[in-house]
Amino acid sequence: xxxxxxxxxxxxxxxxxxxxxxxxxxxxxxxxxxxxxxxxxxxxxxxxxxxxxxxxxxxxxxxxxxxxxxxxxxxxxxxxxxxxxxxxxxxxxxxxxxxxxxxxxxxxxxxxxxxxxxxxxxxxxxxxxxxxxxxxxxxxxxxxxxxxxxxxxxxxxxxxxxxxxxxxxxxxxxxxxxxxxxxxxxxxxxxxxxxxxxxxxxxxxxxxxxxxxxxxxxxxxxxxxxxxxxxxxxxxxxxxxxxxxxxxxxxxxxxxxxxxxxxxxxxxxxxxxxxxxxxxxxxxxxxxxxxxxxxxxxxxxxxx
Amino acid sequence: xxxxxxxxxxxxxxxxxxxxxxxxxxxxxxxxxxxxxxxxxxxxxxxxxxxxxxxxxxxxxxxxxxxxxxxxxxxxxxxxxxxxxxxxxxxxxxxxxxxxxxxxxxxxxxxxxxxxxxxxxxxxxxxxxxxxxxxxxxxxxxxxxxxxxxxxxxxxxxxxxxxxxxxxxxxxxxxxxxxxxxxxxxxxxxxxxxxxxxxxxxxxxxxxxxxxxxxxxxxxxxxxxxxxxxxxxxxxxxxxxxxxxxxxxxxxxxxxxxxxxxxxxxxxxxxxxxxxxxxxxxxxx
Numbered sequence: 001x002x003x004x005x006x007x008x009x010x011x012x013x014x015x016x017x018x019x020x021x022x023x024x025x026x027x028x029x030x031x032x033x034x035x036x037x038x039x040x041x042x043x044x045x046x047x048x049x050x051x052x053x054x055x056x057x058x059x060x061x062x063x064x065x066x067x068x069x070x071x072x073x074x075x076x077x078x079x080x081x082x083x084x085x086x087x088x089x090x091x092x093x094x095x096x097x098x099x100x101x102x103x104x105x106x107x108x109x110x111x112x113x114x115x116x117x118x119x120x121x122x123x124x125x126x127x128x129x130x131x132x133x134x135x136x137x138x139x140x141x142x143x144x145x146x147x148x149x150x151x152x153x154x155x156x157x158x159x160x161x162x163x164x165x166x167x168x169x170x171x172x173x174x175x176x177x178x179x180x181x182x183x184x185x186x187x188x189x190x191x192x193x194x195x196x197x198x199x200x201x202x203x204x205x206x207x208x209x210x211x212x213x214x215x216x217x218x219x220x221x222x223x224x225x226x227x228x229x230x231x232x233x234x235x236x237x238x239x240x241x242x243x244x245x246x247x248x249x250x251x252x253x254x255x256x257x258x259x260x261x262x263x264x265x266x267x268x269x270x271x272x273x274x275x276x277x278x279x280x281x282x283x284x285x286x287x288x289x290x291x292x293x294x295x296x297x298x299x300x301x302x303x304x
Numbered sequence: 305x306x307x308x309x310x311x312x313x314x315x316x317x318x319x320x321x322x323x324x325x326x327x328x329x330x331x332x333x334x335x336x337x338x339x340x341x342x343x344x345x346x347x348x349x350x351x352x353x354x355x356x357x358x359x360x361x362x363x364x365x366x367x368x369x370x371x372x373x374x375x376x377x378x379x380x381x382x383x384x385x386x387x388x389x390x391x392x393x394x395x396x397x398x399x400x401x402x403x404x405x406x407x408x409x410x411x412x413x414x415x416x417x418x419x420x421x422x423x424x425x426x427x428x429x430x431x432x433x434x435x436x437x438x439x440x441x442x443x444x445x446x447x448x449x450x451x452x453x454x455x456x457x458x459x460x461x462x463x464x465x466x467x468x469x470x471x472x473x474x475x476x477x478x479x480x481x482x483x484x485x486x487x488x489x490x491x492x493x494x495x496x497x498x499x500x501x502x503x504x505x506x507x508x509x510x511x512x513x514x515x516x517x518x519x520x521x522x523x524x525x526x527x528x529x530x531x532x533x534x535x536x537x538x539x540x541x542x543x544x545x546x547x548x549x550x551x552x553x554x555x556x557x558x559x560x561x562x563x564x565x566x567x568x569x570x571x572x573x574x575x576x577x578x579x580x581x582x583x584x585x586x587x588x589x
Contacts, residue, residue, distance in 0.1 A: 052424035054587035072427040080424060086417030088315070095318055096418075103311040103422050144421055 002065050004029040004184050005050065005152060009059035012045050012208075019045040021208040022059065027152075027186060027201070032178055034199030035188040036294060042208040043188040044083060047156050050186075051080040063152070076104060079150035081158060085141030089130035093121050093140050096129060097147065104148045115143040118173060134161035142170065146177070153177075154186045159194060171198050192290045206298040221250070223293045227259040227266055230282035231273065240276045244269070255281065308426070308435035316439050319412070325405045329398070329447050333454030336392050340378075341462045347379040381466045386475040386554035388467075389455050393482050394550050396514050398451060399489055403510030405447070406440055406493040411503045414589075423588045430580035437494060437576050444490045448483050471554075478554040481564050485552065488545045488571030489513070495575040498582045501589075513546050522547075543567055 005027040012020040020042045027033045037043045048054040050061050052075050063071040063078065087096045097112035116122045119139040129137065138161050145153055155174075159167045175198060177183045189195050195202070202219055204212045214222070231237045234251050241249055241259065246269075248260040259269070266283050273280050316322050377384065413419045413436075426432060459467040469475065492513070496506040512518060522541050529535045541547040548564040556564075 048587070052427060053420060069427075075427055076425050078424065080420070082420050084417055086420040088412065088416050088418060090320060091318055099311050099314055099418075100421050102314055103307050104425065105307045 003027055003062075004031075005061065005063055005186070007046070007050065007059065007061040010046065010049055010056050010061060011058035012042075012049060012054065013057040019208050020049070020056075023205065023208070023210045024059075025203045025210055025213060027184060029184055030178065030182055031201045032174065032185045032187065032199050033201045033203065034195040035186060035203050035205060036190070036192060036195060037188070037205035038190055038298070041205045043205055044156055045208075046205070047080070047082055047154050047186070047188060051075075051078055051082060051154055053082065076148065077151045078154060079145035079147065079152070080154040080156075081141040081145040082154070082156045085137050085144070087129050087137065087140060087144070090128055092126055093124045093129060093132075093143075096140065097144060100144055100147050106148050111147065115146050116140075118146070119143045120169060135163060135166045138162055139166070139170070142173070149181065150183070152184045152186065156188050157190075158187060159189065159191065167194060174198060192294055196290050204294060204297055211297050219290070219293070221260070223290055224260065225263060226286055227263060227269065228282075228284050228286050229257045229259060229269065229280065230255055231257065232279045232281060236276065236278045237273060240272050240278060241269070244272055305431045305435055308422075308431055309438055311422075312436050312439040313442070316409070316443060319409060321405055321408045321412075322443065325401050326447065326450055329401055329450050330454050332397055332401075333392070333451050334458055336395075336397070337388070337455050337458035337462060340383075340388065340391075344378050344381065344383070348381065381463065383459060383463050383467050384470045385456055385459060385467060386470050386478065388459055389452050389475070390478060390554040392451070392455055394553060396516070396546060396549055398447060398486060399514035399546065399549070400511065401447060402444055402486060402490050403493055403507055403514060405443060406490050407497055407503050407506040407510065409440065409443070410436065410494055410497040411501070411506070414497075414501055415503070419588055429583045433498070433580040433583045434576070437491065437579070440490055440494060441487055444487050445483060448479070448486060452479065474554055477561065478552070478556070481552055481561055481568065482549065484568035484572065485545055485549045485564060488568040488575070489549075491572050491575040491579070492545065495579040495582075498579040516546060516550075518544070518546065545571055 003026045007023055007025050009022040009024055010020055011018065011022055023042070023046055025033075025035075025046075035043050035046065045054070049056050050063075060067055061071070063074045066074060088099075091099075093116055094112055097116065101112055113122065116124070119142055121136060121139055121143065124132070124136070129140065132140070138158065142155065142158055145155065159170055162170060171194070174185055174187070178185060187195065187199065196219075200216050202212075202214055202216070203210055229237065232255065234255065234257055237257055238249070238251065241257070246259060246261060250258050250260070252258055262269070263285055266285065270280050270283055419432075423429060423432065489510075493506060493510050496509055497503075500506060519541075522544065525540050526538070529538060529540075542551075542563065545567065548567050552560060552564040
């Protein structure tokens with residue numbers, strides 16, 4: 001499958017600190033890719049590398065299937081909002097938009113005004129950006145990232161500073177652009193619940209390492225209620241489950257089988273395994289929220 | 305790159321610092337001309353006891369001198385425009401305004417984070433530097449023209465028919481060389497901004513150079529290299545921007561003009577190149 005953006009062992013070292021360690025992520029066209037990680041996990045560093053703001057220490061990335069110098073001509077197809085919004089405080093919202101439009105050679109004179117309307121800033125007039133609220137500045141940053149109708153939009157913590165209505169509006173805007181203009185989004189956040197409402201794919205990053213990549217369906221499956229069976233022989237255990245008529249199960253590693261049906265049948269399953277001579281090392285019913293799942297992956301709970 | 309130049313020109317037109325500095329340049333042009341007018345008036349009143357700079361240099365100082373003017377002719381009320389402009393430009397006053405403008409204009413892009421919006425779009429980042437350098441060069445030209453025009457207009461107002469243009473081609477040659485010298489200085493500031501990302505450091509360095517406090521450093525360098533036989537007569541002050549600004553007048557010899565021109569060109573190209581190098585190599589913060 002060709003990915004619209006793909007990184008290959010992307011690494012970034014600052015002095016002796018490895019901020020990003022061999023990250024290989026895969027973003028398909030039309031995805032809303034949620035990059036999840038706590039503060040300092042390496043999300044922004046990854047985004048800076050794929051937007052050309054910093055050079056990787058090792059590894060590379062491809063955009064539209066092109067790597068290295070071949071990808072350079074596609075960099076203008078990427079719009080980005082990285083960290084705080086980069087705007088001139090003594091200019092108006094329109095003037096800030098106009099400058100980037102000029103730099104990108106955007107000929108449509110109405111684009112800046114249309115984008116400001118899209119993010120709800122059309123009424124700011126001659127108000128200088130220094131007098132904007134944090135939420136208004138954030139929305140202006142998102143509008144700036146959309147100049148030139150990019151194919152890929154990278155948003156670093158876009159809902160920072162927004163009130164619930166603002167968050168809902170940003171979410172709705174992203175979904176609409178994704179649906180109507182087939183824009184691909186890469187969004188980083190540490191607010192998992194918000195990401196879960198919008199993302200179609202996820203990358204979980206911790207201490208600079210990409211721990212898991214999964215689709216929304218896979219994540220829901222991971223988080224849904226199930227029986228977690230620990231055994232020393234998963235192959236024979238699966239045969240026993242098949243003989244019991246249990247079809248909805250998944251082997252997740254060498255000693256674990258997750259069973260998604262007959263959630264009240266732990267006793268029956270244990271007895272059937274025993275009769276077949278399969279040792280049961282442990283059997284529990286689990287139900288994880290997204291946050292719990294994330295914490296279990298990253299070991300974050302022990303730090304609480 | 306043309307789009308980048310247009311963008312920076314748009315920013316130039318919409319930045320407060322651009323217009324504030326131009327207003328100050330006009331103000332200082334009026335002030336400097338008026339001060340010279342006062343000096344001339346004083347000189348006229350004290351004609352008998354006045355002293356001319358050339359006489360002071362030659363040692364023929366008359367006792368009781370109370371006024372000094374750069375040009376003997378001025379005391380008679382005739383002021384040649386070229387020598388008037390030359391004396392003001394050589395004072396290096398413009399360097400202070402160039403320092404403030406360049407540092408504030410260039411650092412704004414980094415300080416406000418705007419650079420993040422565009423740096424990634426242009427993998428060949430030196431284009432960003434060259435485009436911005438061209439716009440700074442344009443503003444320095446504007447400042448120079450404004451300063452010169454202000455002096456010329458004020459001269460005509462204050463001295464009427466006594467204010468006249470001498471050798472126009474020499475004046476144009478002088479103005480062009482001085483513009484290049486001032487541009488070379490602006491590029492030093494430009495480079496310092498890229499290197500340090502600090503307005504305080506860059507402005508301080510600019511003030512030190514503009515006010516001639518680097519004399520001590522040059523003296524030390526000259527002393528250090530005077531021990532080498534082949535460099536015994538070498539004087540580094542002849543090849544630095546600020547000293548060439550002071551030493552290059554409208555009546556300077558062709559050799560001095562050429563040396564000033566080459567010095568300006570070398571500094572302009574060198575420091576723009578260095579700025580581009582650092583922009584290309586560094587991560588955008």
